[in-house]
Amino acid sequence: MKSPSATLLAEVRTFRQNHPDVRYVDLIALDIPGHFYGKRYPVEMLEKVAAGSPLKLPQNAVLLGAQGGLFKIGDYCFNDGDPDANRRLVPGTLKPVSWESQPLGQMLITSDGTAAPIEFEPREVLTKVLERLQHKGIHPVVAFELEFYLFDKKLDNGLPQFARDPLSGDADDQPNLHIERLSRFSEVLDDMAQTAQEQGIDITVITAEIGPGQFEINFGHCDDGLLAADWAALFCRSTRGVALKHGYRASFMAKPYLQFPGSGMHVHVSLYDAAGNNLLAAHQQQPLRHAVAGCLELLPHCMPIFAPNHNALRRLGGTVNAATRASWGFEDRDACVRIPESDPRNLRIEHRLASADANPYLVLAAILMGLEHGLEAKREPITSLNEDRNSGTDFPVEMLDAVRAMQQQPVVRDKLGAEFVDVYCENKRQDHLAFQQEIHAREYRWFL
Incomplete structure (x- = not known):
């Protein structure tokens, strides 16, 4: 049985073979109001992440309001130093984006399944219930x-x-x-x-x-x-x-x-x-x-x-x-x-x-x-x-x-x-x- 990193690496490499014109991939996750946030990664760097390199985004990106602003919620956002939190790639979600003017890919990321999941991340909340x-x-x-x-x-x-x-x-x-x-x-x-x-x-x-x-x-x-x-x-x-x-x-x-x-x-x-x-x-x-x-x-x-x-x-x-x-x-x-x-x-x-x-x-x-x-x-x-x-x-x-x-x-x-x-x-x-x-x-x- 392949390890998770081997499976992800195979997925990224297959994607690159099938879509050689794609240079960037949007790594995206859903925040509390239901909007996607994330980063646009060069596909070469995505291969490194799939192989096990860290993938970190600000923890408080999950807390964005409906208009994208940050609210003071307890010690989050303004009294916590705005720390990064680990994310992982969601296997099977690397797909081409056909509606943009330039060739692009996208892939879901999440904190569930990492060493320290974000308790208020929507996908993590559902994971715990399931x-x-x-x-x-x-x-x-x-x-x-x-x-x-x-x-x-x-x-x-x-x-x-x-x-x-x-x-x-x-x-x-x-x-x-x-x-x-x-x-x-x-x-x-x-x-x-x-x-x-x-x-x-x-x-x-x-x-x-x-x-x-x-x-x-x-x-x-x-x-x-x-x-x-x-x-x-x-x-x-x-x-x-x-x-x-x-x-x-x-x-x-x-x-x-x-x-x-x-x-x-x-x-x-x-x-x-x-x-x-x-x-x-x-x-x-x-x-x-x-x-x-x-x-x-x-x-x-x-x-x-x-x-x-x-x-x-x-x-x-x-x-x-x-x-x-x-x-x-x-x-x-x-x-x-x-x-x-x-x-x-x-x-x-x-x-x-x-x-x-x-x-x-x-x-x-x-x-x-x-x-x-x-x-x-x-x-x-x-x-x-x-x-x-x-x-x-x-x-x-x-x-x-x-x-x-x-x-x-x-x-x-x-x-x-x-x-x-x-x-x-x-x-x-x-x-x-x-x-x-x-x-x-x-x-x-x-x-x-």
């Missing part, structure tokens, strides 16, 4: 679904414009689910799908959604939770790049239009034992009910993860298929936790609350934490929406309330890590306060 489940004999299978909007490449005084129909040249300003929209925008959508597949992402179904210029991409079911989250993160990056190449602007913003549906991140999760038996289907599906109860109990305390910014909270305003309370139901898209119709082998939950711009590593970690908690607590869930359309429990819809609810919840602190929870909540609090530090034109209209 390792804990594995030790308990629980093996998740995961599939993400992501909604996004296409806009015209040019903004109008900073505001988005409807994407232009390639056939008519008119604005695609009509909300619909018509299959014809897939045909009209097939050139850019096909390129998005092909580019994603080149990145190793298992793309399945493409759907025209209700909003004008809105689409949904489904990914295949994956028995590696980290890989499933990697796919979601990398798809957002490649899709934005491909859209710009075709004269569009792709956005995973949660609620770009008040009058049209927002964009969500739906996550399908089933749980299996080592023998491949579906744990949720055992004992007349009683574990499924327990898992749902756990998800709903912790959901109000994970809102800063599921709705990570001011705009994401706008999406939860009662529009089409967007839940306004923590609820569940069979084949019910108004529920936060939907149980799709399936045979016992494929029985799963579909978690529908997260916004499309949420951090996929943290969203999956929070969902798995809820399922784990439910299986341990063995409580019955509240009444389903199928039995009572008014069933549900409230969750916070203001960021500061949501942060307090998350930071004070003992189960969340225990299962996601107290250090992560404190850092994450302070990051969200500071982002929210920074967002409020600008006076908008509406304030002058109302109060001048």
